[in-house]
Amino acid sequence: VSGHVGERLSPFLDGELDAREREEVARHVDGCAECARLLEELAAVDRLAAGEPVPAPEGYFDAFAGRVRERIRGASASRRPRVFEPAWLLAAAALVVAVVAPVLLREGPTSAPQSDALVAPAPAAPAASPPAAAVGGTQAKGARVRQERDELRRDKADLKKRAEFAPAPARKPVPGSRPAAPAAPEPAVAPEPAAVAGEEQAYAAEGRVVVPRAEPDAERSAESRPASREREAKAEREGLAAQAARAPDFADAPAESAAAPRLQSAGPSPAFRALLERRAETIAEARGVREAWRAFARGAQGAEADEARVRVIESGLLAYRLSGDRADLELARRDAAAYLKREDAAQPDRVRALLAAAR
Amino acid sequence: VDPGERDLIEKARGGNLFAFEEIVRRHQRRVFAVAYRILRRHDAADDVAQEAFVRAWRHLREFDLGRPFSPWVCRIAANLAVNEVRSPRARETPLPEGHAETPSSAADPLEGVLDAEARRVLDAALRGIPEEQRAVFVLRVFEEQSYQEIADGLGISIGTVMSRLARARERLRVALRPYLGPALRRAGGESGGRP
Numbered sequence: 001v002s003g004h005v006g007e008r009l010s011p012f013l014d015g016e017l018d019a020r021e022r023e024e025v026a027r028h029v030d031g032c033a034e035c036a037r038l039l040e041e042l043a044a045v046d047r048l049a050a051g052e053p054v055p056a057p058e059g060y061f062d063a064f065a066g067r068v069r070e071r072i073r074g075a076s077a078s079r080r081p082r083v084f085e086p087a088w089l090l091a092a093a094a095l096v097v098a099v100v101a102p103v104l105l106r107e108g109p110t111s112a113p114q115s116d117a118l119v120a121p122a123p124a125a126p127a128a129s130p131p132a133a134a135v136g137g138t139q140a141k142g143a144r145v146r147q148e149r150d151e152l153r154r155d156k157a158d159l160k161k162r163a164e165f166a167p168a169p170a171r172k173p174v175p176g177s178r179p180a181a182p183a184a185p186e187p188a189v190a191p192e193p194a195a196v197a198g199e200e201q202a203y204a205a206e207g208r209v210v211v212p213r214a215e216p217d218a219e220r221s222a223e224s225r226p227a228s229r230e231r232e233a234k235a236e237r238e239g240l241a242a243q244a245a246r247a248p249d250f251a252d253a254p255a256e257s258a259a260a261p262r263l264q265s266a267g268p269s270p271a272f273r274a275l276l277e278r279r280a281e282t283i284a285e286a287r288g289v290r291e292a293w294r295a296f297a298r299g300a301q302g303a304e305a306d307e308a309r310v311r312v313i314e315s316g317l318l319a320y321r322l323s324g325d326r327a328d329l330e331l332a333r334r335d336a337a338a339y340l341k342r343e344d345a346a347q348p349d350r351v352r353a354l355l356a357a358a359r
Numbered sequence: 360v361d362p363g364e365r366d367l368i369e370k371a372r373g374g375n376l377f378a379f380e381e382i383v384r385r386h387q388r389r390v391f392a393v394a395y396r397i398l399r400r401h402d403a404a405d406d407v408a409q410e411a412f413v414r415a416w417r418h419l420r421e422f423d424l425g426r427p428f429s430p431w432v433c434r435i436a437a438n439l440a441v442n443e444v445r446s447p448r449a450r451e452t453p454l455p456e457g458h459a460e461t462p463s464s465a466a467d468p469l470e471g472v473l474d475a476e477a478r479r480v481l482d483a484a485l486r487g488i489p490e491e492q493r494a495v496f497v498l499r500v501f502e503e504q505s506y507q508e509i510a511d512g513l514g515i516s517i518g519t520v521m522s523r524l525a526r527a528r529e530r531l532r533v534a535l536r537p538y539l540g541p542a543l544r545r546a547g548g549e550s551g552g553r554p
Contacts, residue, residue, distance in 0.1 A: 010525035014499065016506050038532075044539040045531045046500050052481055054392040055401065064391070065383040068412045069376060075413055282409065283402035323402065 005029070009039050013046070057324025071281055271296060272304050275311070286319035287328070294335075306346045309339050313351055317358045329358065365424055372419050379419075383412050386429050393433045396497045397440035399486050407443055411436035433502050434512030437494050441513070444490040477538035484534035492527035495520055 005025050011017050012025045029035050268276070275296055280286035290312055297308035316332035319325075336351050345351070364385070370378035390411050395404035415422075415432045422431055485493060494513065498504045499520075504512070506520045513520075532539075 007522065007525040010528050011506070011521050014506070014524075016521070041532050041536065041539050042528050045528055045535055048477060048481060048535060048539065049485070049496075049500055049531065052396075052478060052485075054388075054395050056391065056395075057401075060405075061387055061391075064387045064408070065380045068383050068387075068409050069380055071409050071413050072376065072379075072416050282406040284406050287402065322405075325401075 005032075005035055009035065009042060013039065013042055060324065067281060074279075074281070269300075269304060272300070272308070275308070280315060280318055280322075283319055283323040283325075286315055286322055290315040290319055303346070306344070309335075309342075309345075310347050310351060310354075313339060313354055317354055320358065332358065364428060368419065368422065368424060368428065371416070379412075379416055382428065386432055387412075389429055390432055390436045393436045393497060393502065394440045396485070396501060397437060397490065397494050398444060399482075403443055404440070407436055407439045410439055414439070430502065430504055430508060430512075434498070434504075434508070437498055437512060438514075441490055441494045477535065480535060480538060481531075484531050487534070488527050488530050492523045492530075495523040496527040496531075499524055 005012070005028050008017065008021065008025050009029075012022065012029075015022075017025060029039055275289075275292055278285075278289050278292065280289045293308045293311040293315060297305050297312060300308055313332050313335045316328060316335055320328035320332060333355065336355050339345055339351055340348055364382065367378045367382050371382060387408070391404060391408040394407040394411065395401065398404045398407065411432055414435050418435075422428070485496075488496070495509055498509045498512065499506075506517045506524075509515075509520045510517045515523075
């Protein structure tokens with residue numbers, strides 16, 4: 001700022017100068033037309049900026065809290081000991097099948113672990129998280145969950161003020177004792193509160209968790225759960241469980257489509273398996289996965305290339321569901337059209353179904 | 360923290376994710392707005408806003424119940440947003456063009472056009488200032504945080520807050536000068552209407 005009080009106009013505007021400086025600047029501005037005009041213009045900048053709307057797709061905030069919940073559950077799961085992960089369990093199951101198959105066969109078919117009933121990558125292992133472990137057995141946990149849920153329901157009746165744009169806090173001097181906000185990357189902290197999967201299920205069943213029809217995570221999880229079980233069963237039938245024992249990560253791959261074709265008998269390539277493992281919960285991640293599949297498809301052959309091309313479309317449509325951006329939809333449609341023109345397209349029906357679901 | 364929210368936070372500290380979800384619903388727009396205004400792109404702001412709540416969940420035991428929750432989680436979001444802007448990934452990805460125009464609320468059509476143009480220029484100007492300055496400007500002008508709060512939250516000195524804010528305002532003033540007339544007139548009308 002060219003003028004007589006220079007950069008002090010900005011803190012003067014904010015009331016952040018001490019009494020002596022404030023008086024100096026005020027006296028100067030009173031007698032200086034140029035600084036008075038600058039001060040007015042700076043204030044006008046603030047007013048103009050303060051009125052700037054923040055664009056968000058329609059319905060974006062309806063699903064937001066649910067996506068945060070899923071992310072917390074996912075993060076909690078990833079911090080648990082590896083021994084509870086389904087990949088490990090499936091690998092162990094395969095080993096058990098190989099060693100003591102006759103015994104198991106007498107007792108019925110080997111079942112995949114059901115611990116991922118809520119979220120594919122998040123096995124519900126309450127004993128692995130400290131607060132849940134402190135609660136005790138399942139019954140005690142259930143009682144606690146019911147109690148918390150009832151308490152919260154009563155509380156919600158009292159919570160009439162639901163304005164999400166809460167009024168800005170009054171400006172005031174801040175004593176130095178306030179704990180600073182955690183910087184990113186985050187510092188070491190006390191153990192995080194653990195989300196108990198069972199209580200969430202109970203809430204979801206009663207409709208407490210409001211999930212709009214178009215809520216992407218709900219759609220994805222609803223689609224993927226049965227598909228996941230079917231895929232695991234199929235994997236066992238085809239002997240892939242033994243392969244999973246050698247490469248346990250593959251067993252944990254997300255099964256977004258039950259119609260995925262049988263891959264080469266030699267098994268999926270490491271790069272393909274790595275891509276199968278990538279999860280997308282945000283717009284950026286979905287777009288990233290889409291482009292990763294696209295890049296993979298360029299260098300792949302056979303069934304893997306075909307599956308990759310379909311995954312480009314699938315993750316593109318997921319990006320559209322998350323973003324509401326029509327550019328994502330148009331790109332997915334172009335990808336689908338290109339795929340359906342291919343003579344070697346092995347899954348045209350699956351792609352048509354994806355397109356139909358996106359309408 | 361109002362009593363209802365205090366209760367929710369205490370429940371969330373005990374591991375009640377539904378209580379935390381209610382907290383998220385109360386503050387989600389504001390946190391997203393902070394992230395968006397710093398990052399200027401929806402996809403990255405979505406990611407940062409979510410992560411801010413995840414961090415808040417993890418650090419909930421450190422939160423001072425004697426203080427409002429919103430500035431705390433907004434500072435987490437601002438920190439994450441600044442880090443995101445500095446990341447190599449963000450540097451490789453150019454900022455998208457501004458979003459579609461939102462309808463003006465001005466009664467006068469001409470003023471409406473000018474408002475829309477001013478918003479477009481404002482958007483471009485905000486994208487044009489360095490992210491560190493933008494973060495300070497957002498926390499001050501939109502969140503009305505004190506210099507001390509901003510300094511604590513971003514881990515910088517009050518002097519740095521002061522200079523970044525002054526530079527940001529000056530750059531914006533120069534860019535927006537042709538459009539400051541209506542804002543100045545409105546300010547004049549408001550002050551003229553006071554007793």
